[in-house]
Amino acid sequence: MELIAVILGATLLTAVLVPISLPYLRKLKFGQFVRDDGPQSHLIKTGTPTMGGLIFMLVIILIGGIMAMRTPVILPVLLVSVGFAVIGFIDDYIKVVKKRSLGLKAYQKLLAQLIITGGFLAFLYGNAVDVTTLIVPFIRGGSLDLGWLYIPFIIVFMLGTVNGVNLTDGIDGLATSVTIAVLTFFLVMDLIVGSQLAPLIGVAIGALLGFLIYNSHPAALFMGDTGSLALGGLVAATAIYMKLPIIILFIGVIYLIEVISVMLQVAYYKKTKKRLFKMAPIHHHFELMGWKETKIVYVFTIITIMMCLISYIGIIVHFGL
Template structure:
């Protein structure tokens, strides 16, 4: 418990301290966010706000994790997965912001990188003596052995989670606050399940998010960009895989899942009928266009995640 607290506080302090250093640099380099014209009109004023601020969280997580990395292999793996996804996001942001190519990396380029990372963590987990090919079933103390289906399912979970978090990052503080709650959940669960290293790593994510929220909450001084959202998605996915809790992601990561499903349903329905189910996707924009202020939508999603975290606790037999 003491190490978890230390990791959370250290990561928070690093994030708070380097924010005022990184943000002016991003402003000076003119790494500003481009806002879609077809998006909510209230977002137009955000044009030019510095992006790629996920560097702040990545740095805080990396430095803090190094202080404890020598003690736990799982922590090292989780950190590598997080930084690897963050690197994909960083390259994507660089192409969009610096090279002025709006689409960034091609979809297939991002997918190939994500699949490789997903395969590495899936193979590692499948061959780990204390993880293997079993998944904890929610609301029971039973485990489901997937055998040969474990690796493809886990790759799907890793890639899907990373992209779902990426889609959630559309309002000031939304993805940051939701992931803060999710990371706190994994910190408590990992500690209770005996995954000390992963508990510490979860603390570094929670601390980094909490510190970054100071600069990312409405009105945001900086956006995390794909650099941050992909890194956070990788972190959540890695924690779920290494704690054998992939089946819990639809619950604890319910906001991520609903955001992703809203996009899939919107696109699919439009292609089939030429009509839209929502005013705009992802879901958070739909609620904005219905007249809800951005902060109201964000706080509502934070509350929903907190409730889902409590339900997820009930779904664990250790509590």
């Protein structure tokens, strides 16, 4: 009952804060800079307020921080999300002030992300039990002890997930909808794994539901890197803390496909000087094929929900429930 109240409270608070904040974001000219080499339909979005991630992160920090007083275990995961939000905010701010489509340089963003990941790893090694052991779904009692390989694995996993969510945030409501489905899966998993992260996950789901009201097509507000990096950090840290990073291959399949599509596009172009996709990340490929933004969001979200259901079966098998 308390969890439901938390979700509803976060939803309502975000839904109220967004329209209050929009005039200030417009006044500060925090408008989206749209790439001129992207889909032409996106040019009308130029000037749409961005950095909306500040709003739902404020709700997550406020309510999540209060919940952390009673459940301290959620604090490290919350701090990881906040850390990535700060990186995203700096990146967004540079884009807005300089009126550029690119913010922080790649090495600056990578270094900052490595610092946050390193801090989370230090916490895990100092506080977690069997820190290097991961749950293997679909195998009863299956586990994998990575030993010293755990550190490079987590670094790659954290950076891949965070930037996967970031790449998914390219059309109205896509990253928001997909991430709500992913976090809902983790909320159910909390009841099985017993991570005690449910209050934080519930707050995040509620905040995103409230944000989606204004972020769905046609979006009145974008989350920006402030929001997408924060959500990526939250998803990755939650999966790691629950010892479920392997499950991201399933529930985070959209994030994975978005990343792979960019990598393939770059590699193929360097080799052939031709494009493998009409445009990457892959959601833009479907746009240029004639798919409407709403259709892409529906299809990608349904795929995520289906993979979450399959993953749920995998966890049931693992625990023999």
